[in-house]
Amino acid sequence: MIRSFRTHGPSPARRVVLLAALSLAVLTGARPAGSQAAPTAAAPTPPAATAATVLVTGANRGIGLELARQYAARGWNVIATARKPDEAAELRKLAAAHPGSVTVEVLDVADHAAIDALARRLAGRPVDLLLHNAGISGGVPNQLFGRMNYDVLRQVLEVNTIGPMKLTEALLPNVLASAQKKVVLVGTSEASFGGIDAGRLYWYRSSKAAAHMLMLNLAYELKPRGVAVGVVNPGPVDTDMMKGARMPLQPPAVSVGKVIGIVDRLGIENTGRFWDYQGGELPW
Ligand SMILES: NC(=O)c1ccc[n+]([C@@H]2O[C@H](COP(=O)([O-])OP(=O)(O)OC[C@H]3O[C@@H](n4cnc5c(N)ncnc54)[C@H](OP(=O)(O)O)[C@@H]3O)[C@@H](O)[C@H]2O)c1
Numbered sequence: 417m418i419r420s421f422r423t424h425g426p427s428p429a430r431r432v433v434l435l436a437a438l439s440l441a442v443l444t445g446a447r448p449a450g451s452q453a454a455p456t457a458a459a460p461t462p463p464a465a466t467a468a469t470v471l472v473t474g475a476n477r478g479i480g481l482e483l484a485r486q487y488a489a490r491g492w493n494v495i496a497t498a499r500k501p502d503e504a505a506e507l508r509k510l511a512a513a514h515p516g517s518v519t520v521e522v523l524d525v526a527d528h529a530a531i532d533a534l535a536r537r538l539a540g541r542p543v544d545l546l547l548h549n550a551g552i553s554g555g556v557p558n559q560l561f562g563r564m565n566y567d568v569l570r571q572v573l574e575v576n577t578i579g580p581m582k583l584t585e586a587l588l589p590n591v592l593a594s595a596q597k598k599v600v601l602v603g604t605s606e607a608s609f610g611g612i613d614a615g616r617l618y619w620y621r622s623s624k625a626a627a628h629m630l631m632l633n634l635a636y637e638l639k640p641r642g643v644a645v646g647v648v649n650p651g652p653v654d655t656d657m658m659k660g661a662r663m664p665l666q667p668p669a670v671s672v673g674k675v676i677g678i679v680d681r682l683g684i685e686n687t688g689r690f691w692d693y694q695g696g697e698l699p700w
Contacts, residue, residue: 467517468596469493471543471587473525473579474550476504478655479602479675482668483549486676488514495543497523497534497550525550525579526571535586544596545679546587548580548627551602553657554619561615569619576623581630591643599638600679601631603647603690610699628690628700635688644687648675651693 470487474480475496484496488510494517498504501520511518523534525548554572558565580601584591591597605611607624628647635645650672652658654665674693690698 467491467493468544469495469542469594470545470547471495471497471538471590472547472549473497473523473583474499475520476500476507478657479650479653479668479672480549481506481510482672483547483675484518485510486669486672488518490676492517494518495521495538497521499524525583526574528582531579531582531586535590538587538590540593541590542594543587543590544594545598545600546584546591547679548583548599548601550579551576551624551657552620553617554623556617559617559619561618564618569623572619572623573626576620577626577630580627584634588638588643592641597641597643597684598679598682599631599634599643599645600682601627601647602675603628603631603649605649605651605692605698608649608690608698608700632688632700639684639687642684644682644684646679646682646687647690648678649690649692649698650675 470483470492472480472483472487472494475484475494476498480496484494484507488494494514496507496511496518498507498520499522501508501522504520507520511520521534521537522530524530552572552575554568557563558568584599591599604620604624606617607621607628609625612621631645631647634643638645650666651674652661652663652665653668653671654661655668658665671693674695678691678693678695690700692698
């Protein structure tokens, strides 16, 4: 059954088209015309002690950078994490435009010692929204049946699956100390068991499906403590991950606007669901 925030979620036929297009894009490895969305224009925001706080992983490019931009433009405090902040020019520009309210933290989500160190640095600071965005596809050539690269599978699991779990454990006190208490994973329709129609992207799909399941477990585990957990599919988005897709791709600004609208409506009453960027619910 499809439950929806809106009454007009995507039709099953439309969903199949989107799934096929997304898979094709990742499989082809080609680059689409155009590049990432223009930054959302935002005036400098003063630090706001009472503003909500979001922590975004992989905030140096793609969807993560746009999430940081849009939350900053809304006046949120943004803890933007990146593996290599020194090389994250766009992110540092964003932080400079929002002194105090956008801060950049180093974080490789596959590095558990680094996660623990981040948790120590953030001790006592409420995090209203923990947004697991960092992710890798693993590359199509590494997950073709008959030529599977198992070392890449381990890397993909570390980043897409284990990282979000470890980070949630480490930062749970920060989430519990916040007003909104939300944990959200940027998931994918590619990992929806109900949407599979061909064998492909074994590593990416399985790592994300496992991450979805971890979030569903957390939803049950954390509901009594007032924490809402959700998975949101951003749809096909024009980022490095979708290089060369010969299909319509949303600019990150458009997709992220929809994702944020869904996250806004997440609450304890609808915890543990898998949302599509268009507002409907996807089958796990
Ligand atoms: N684009 C789409 O159409 C689409 C569709 C469905 C779901 N998604 C999901 O959306 C999320 C963002 O993807 P994207 O399209 O924005 O891809 P992207 O442009 O390739 O960005 C990936 C981000 O993840 C970061 N990252 C990779 N490994 C990391 C690690 N070990 N620790 C911390 N950060 C790491 C990257 O940082 P570096 O620059 O340091 O590598 C980068 O910031 C992913 O979870 C992806 O699966 C995307």
